[in-house]
Structure formats: C-alpha cells, structure tokens
Amino acid sequence: MLLDVGGDFRSYCIAEGVRLHLRSTQIFKTVRVDLFVHSLLQPLNNTRFALIARLLECGTQRLPDLRRLNQFVDDLYGALFAVEVDQFGDRQVIHMSLELPDGRFLPDGKKLLGAGLEFLRDVLLHPLEENSGFPPAGLEREKLALEQHIASHFDDRMVLALRRCAQEMCRGEPYSLCPLGDPGDFSHIGPVDLLDFHLHALAGNPIDIYVTGAEKAERLTEIVSDLFSWERQVSAQDFPPSDEIERSDDELRQLKQSVPGLHQGKLAMGFRTAVGLADDAYPALLLLDFLLGGDAHSRLYRTLRERLGMCYHVGTFLEPLCELMFLEAGVEMEDYSHFVSEVQHQIRSICDTGPRQEELDRAKALAIRRLWSLPDDREGLARFSYQRDLARAQSSRALVEESLRGVGAGQVREVAEGLELDTVFFLHNQYNQR
Numbered sequence: 001m002l003l004d005v006g007g008d009f010r011s012y013c014i015a016e017g018v019r020l021h022l023r024s025t026q027i028f029k030t031v032r033v034d035l036f037v038h039s040l041l042q043p044l045n046n047t048r049f050a051l052i053a054r055l056l057e058c059g060t061q062r063l064p065d066l067r068r069l070n071q072f073v074d075d076l077y078g079a080l081f082a083v084e085v086d087q088f089g090d091r092q093v094i095h096m097s098l099e100l101p102d103g104r105f106l107p108d109g110k111k112l113l114g115a116g117l118e119f120l121r122d123v124l125l126h127p128l129e130e131n132s133g134f135p136p137a138g139l140e141r142e143k144l145a146l147e148q149h150i151a152s153h154f155d156d157r158m159v160l161a162l163r164r165c166a167q168e169m170c171r172g173e174p175y176s177l178c179p180l181g182d183p184g185d186f187s188h189i190g191p192v193d194l195l196d197f198h199l200h201a202l203a204g205n206p207i208d209i210y211v212t213g214a215e216k217a218e219r220l221t222e223i224v225s226d227l228f229s230w231e232r233q234v235s236a237q238d239f240p241p242s243d244e245i246e247r248s249d250d251e252l253r254q255l256k257q258s259v260p261g262l263h264q265g266k267l268a269m270g271f272r273t274a275v276g277l278a279d280d281a282y283p284a285l286l287l288l289d290f291l292l293g294g295d296a297h298s299r300l301y302r303t304l305r306e307r308l309g310m311c312y313h314v315g316t317f318l319e320p321l322c323e324l325m326f327l328e329a330g331v332e333m334e335d336y337s338h339f340v341s342e343v344q345h346q347i348r349s350i351c352d353t354g355p356r357q358e359e360l361d362r363a364k365a366l367a368i369r370r371l372w373s374l375p376d377d378r379e380g381l382a383r384f385s386y387q388r389d390l391a392r393a394q395s396s397r398a399l400v401e402e403s404l405r406g407v408g409a410g411q412v413r414e415v416a417e418g419l420e421l422d423t424v425f426f427l428h429n430q431y432n433q434r
Contacts, residue, residue, distance in 0.1 A: 008396055009210060009385050012221050016232040020224045021210045021385060022217055025375075029105050031113050031213030034382040035096040035120055038088065038390070039205045041174035045197075046092055047181030048189060052198050053085040053094050054142040058135075059128035060119075072119065076112050077101045083123070088387055089321025090174035096120055097379065102214055113215065114223050121227045125202065133191030147183045157259065157266045158328055161427045165268035165326065168255055169423035175322045204233045208389065210382040253423045254340075262429040264312065265336065269327040269343065272420040277320035277391035283403040284411040285318065285325075288419075290363040291355050291412065292316045292346070293327060297362060299346055300327070308342065310335045321391055325419065333428045340424055347419055354413040368401050 009021035039049065063069040073081045080099040085092065098120055103111040128135060154160040163178065170176040209224060275285045293300045293316030300314050314329040331339050355363070374381040374397070388395040394403075 009382075010217065011389075012217065014209075014221065014224050015229040017205070018207045018224075018228050018232070019209070020221060021208060021382075021389075022215060022220055023210075023212045023378075023381070024215055024217065025212065026214045028213060028378070029102055031100050031102055031116075031211065031215060032378045032382075033096075033098045033100075033113075033116060033120065034210040034212075034379060034386075035098075035124070036093050036208045036210075036386055037124070037202070037205050038091040038093045038208075039201060041087070041090050041092045041177040041179065043177065044185050044188060046177045046179060047183075047185035048194060048197050049092050049094060049201075050085045050146060050179065050181035051139070051142055051189065051194065053083050054146060055134050055138060055194075056094070056096070056123050056127055057081075057083045058138050058142075060122040061126045061128065062122060064128055076116060076119075077106065079112070079116065081119075085179050087179040088390055089319060091321070091390060092177075092179045096123065104214060113211075113213075113220070117209075117223055117227055125230070127195070127198070129195055130191070133193075133195045136191045139189075139191045139194065143183075143186045143189075146181065147186075150178075150180050150183065153180060157262060157427055158268075158330070161266040161268040161425055162326060162328060164255075164257070164427075165270045165423055165425035168253060168425060169270040169324075170322070173322075175319070175324070203231065208386060210386065212378045212382070252421055254426075255424070256426045256428060259427050259429060262427060265331045265333050265426060265428040267311075267327075267329045267331045267336070267339065267427075268425045269340070269421060270423040270425075271325040271327075272422050273318070273323045273325050273415070274418045274420075275320075275415055276323050277388060278393040281411065281415050282320060282393070283400075284407045285320075285415045286367060287360065287363045287404065287407055288350070288412050288415050289316050289318050289325060290366050291350070291359055294363065294366060299350075299359070300343065303346060304329070304339065304342060310339050310342070321387065331426075336426055336428075344421065347416055350416040351413060354409040357409065360407075360409055360412065364404055364407070367404050371397055371401060371404075 007023070009023045012020045012022070014020050039045065057066075057069075059065050059069050063072050073079050077100070079101070081097070083094065083096050086095050087093065098116050100112045100116045103109050106112075128138070130136065154163065167176045207228065209228070211220060273285055275281045291299055293314055295301070298316075300316070304310050304314050305312070310331060312330040314327065316325060316327045318325050327343065329339065374384055385395045394400065
C-alpha cells in the first residue's frame with residue numbers, strides 16, 4: 001500500500017490571532033508539533049522573551065518542577081520537548097516543539113496528540129509561578145545560564161562578526177537587536193513584572209501551530225480550538241509591522257576590531273537588497289544568492305577560494321524579511337582589502353553581463369532540489385512555511401518552483417544591480433599577521 005506522503009501545510013483560523021497549520025502525512029512514525037509565538041524585536045523586551053523561553057521549560061502549575069515535567073514527557077512514550085528563542089527577520093520568536101509517537105505504532109493504539117497539545121497549552125499559559133510571578137530563584141538561575149549561553153554562542157567568532165555587522169548596519173532597526181537578549185537588562189527584570197509581561201504578550205501576539213503527522217483536520221481543529229481559544233486583544237492580521245527606518249547616509253561603513261588569540265580573520269559584509277520575500281523579484285534574488293555563495297560551485301567560492309586562495313570559507317545568505325544579504329568568510333588580515341574589492345568586482349560582473357546560462361541552470365537546480373528536500377525535515381518545512389507566512393508570501397512549493405524556473409538571466413542581473421554594500425565588519429588579530 002502506498003503511503004500518503006503529504007504536501008504543503010493547510011491553514012485553519014482557530015481563534016483571533018491563533019492559526020493551525022496541518023501537513024497530514026503517513027510517512028513518519030511520530031507526530032511533530034511546532035508552536036511559534038512572535039513579537040517585534042524591541043530593546044529590553046528581547047531580553048524578557050529570551051528569559052521567558054528558558055523559564056517555560058522549568059515547569060507548569062500542574063507540573064511544578066523540572067523533574068515532574070520531564071517525567072510527564074517521558075510517560076508520553078519518550079516524547080521530545082524543547083523551547084528556544086529564535087529570530088525571523090525583525091521578529092523574535094518563542095519556538096516550542098513536541099514530538100510524540102503516532103498511535104498507529106503503540107500497543108494500545110492510544111492517541112497522544114491531545115495530551116501533548118494540552119501540555120503545550122499549559123506550558124505557555126500556566127507556567128510555574130510563585131507569589132504572582134516566576135519563581136525568583138528560578139529566574140536568577142536562568143539569568144546566569146542565559147549569560148553563559150550568550151558568551152558561549154559568541155565564542156564562535158564568525159557568529160560574532162555577523163552579529164556586529166548587523167548591529168552596525170541596522171543601528172536603530174529591530175534587526176540589530178540580539179534575540180538572545182542582553183545581560184545588561186537583567187537588573188531591570190523581576191519575577192512579577194516578567195510574568196505579567198508574558199501573560200500580556202500571550203493576549204496580543206500571534207500564535208501559529210504547525211502539526212506534521214497522520215492526523216485528520218476535523219479532529220485536530222476541534223482539539224486546538226478547545227485548548228487555544230482565550231480572550232485576545234490583537235489578531236494576527238492587525239499585528240503592527242515594523243517601522244521603516246530612514247538611513248542618515250549612504251556611505252559604505254568599514255569597521256575593524258582586533259580580537260586577541262584569533263588565528264584567522266572573520267569577515268562579514270552586509271548588503272541591502274531592496275527585495276522582500278513577497279516581492280516578484282525574490283526568486284531572482286534567491287538565485288543570485290546561490291550564484292554568488294550558495295555552495296562549493298558558486299562564483300565567490302570558485303574565485304576567491306579555489307583560484308585566488310584568499311579565504312578558507314566563503315558563503316552568502318539572505319535575510320529576506322528585512323531585505324538583506326550577508327557574506328561571511330575567513331580571511332587573513334593582509335588579504336582584507338583585495339578580498340572586499342574582488343567581491344565587488346564579481347557582483348559588478350553579474351551587473352554588466354548577467355550570469356552565464358550554465359551558472360543559472362545550476363543555481364535553479366540547487367534551489368529546487370533544496371526546496372523539494374524540505375519534507376524530510378519536518379522542522380525545516382515548518383520554518384519555511386512560517387517565514388513565508390510572516391511575509392504574506394506564497395508558501396506552495398509547487399508555485400515557488402514555477403517562479404524559480406521562470407527566472408531569466410536579465411532578472412538576476414536587475415536584482416544584482418539593486419545590491420548595495422552597506423557595511424563591512426572585520427574581526428582580526430593584528431599580532432597574528434603572516
């Protein structure tokens with residue numbers, strides 16, 4: 001018997017500001033739930049959300065400590081549960097995930113999804129509290145753990161270079177803020193005000209629930225409606241977009257920072273694309289990204305690494321919700337100026353003559369192959385769909401493929417002409433030059 005492999009997610013409005021997205025498929029032995037709550041990145045609030053994401057894993061009012069919470073999850077036949085904070089463009093997202101065995105493969109055929117969704121609702125709506133706030137001892141413990149996590153995260157110097165590039169490039173914009181928060185905010189955050197902030201946010205911030213597994217829409221919408229319908233203040237459609245920021249100058253910013261002990265320079269370059277995820281030109285921009293630095297066959301990789309030997313790694317990626325593109329590379333100090341000039345030369349070359357047809361065909365094949373490999377990664381497909389939903393862009397993979405196939409060399413040339421190099425940030429060790 002052939003199994004139903006499922007297609008894209010189908011969406012259902014459950015309540016004001018709450019949407020369910022179902023991909024009904026029989027190919028997995030587990031059911032996965034990805035729940036996203038998003039808010040505009042704002043100073044201080046970004047640290048609040050980062051702390052809340054950690055505290056939500058510590059217990060609920062019914063499961064008032066970590067041991068009992070973990071025992072409950074284990075009793076669901078070894079389910080997997082996690083909460084993390086993430087960033088989608090200028091949005092900060094609390095991402096809760098739960099993976100449960102499918103009842104078809106359990107001895108008693110028991111359906112666990114209802115109990116799992118009720119658990120997620122309790123984690124979100126009824127977190128562990130003490131004296132009308134988060135437990136003070138738990139909050140202090142998570143502040144320390146978050147500070148250590150931030151330090152560990154930026155021990156990766158390439159990650160640090162990209163973050164510093166984004167901070168300088170997008171100064172005054174939400175995207176400049178770190179979704180992990182800022183330890184400097186900790187003294188302004190107490191247990192009572194943090195819980196009040198969380199509950200107020202739940203009344204206004206959109207909630208999206210993605211479910212992948214052998215589930216029927218009728219039964220699932222009924223369960224989710226019962227569990228996730230509470231008084232709301234702002235619908236997903238009315239959620240305010242981020243303000244447009246007027247830039248004070250158009251000059252290229254080049255910044256360097258010396259880091260002792262760094263064995264190889266880390267270069268980040270930030271470009272303004274003027275093309276968003278929902279724009280007609282986005283498929284051409286995506287192909288330009290693959291052409292420039294998408295893989296080991298890309299133009300920058302073949303030129304800068306293989307032919308000129310100026311870097312150990314080079315790649316590009318898009319932040320389409322903010323109309324940005326970033327380049328990352330490992331570069332020696334003495335090669336810095338030549339490297340930046342060569343990147344600009346390669347972009348000008350595409351502006352002048354467009355990509356070669358074999359380059360374009362290979363980029364299309366790569367983009368389409370990655371698009372259709374998404375269903376094997378349930379979280380990846382949920383994140384793909386969620387990102388496009390945030391941008392109000394078409395999320396049908398068949399239509400995305402059609403738009404990619406229709407892109408010509410002239411369209412890629414046009415989006416290349418629209419690229420504007422805004423900021424270059426270089427981490428180096430001035431005492432480690434060859």
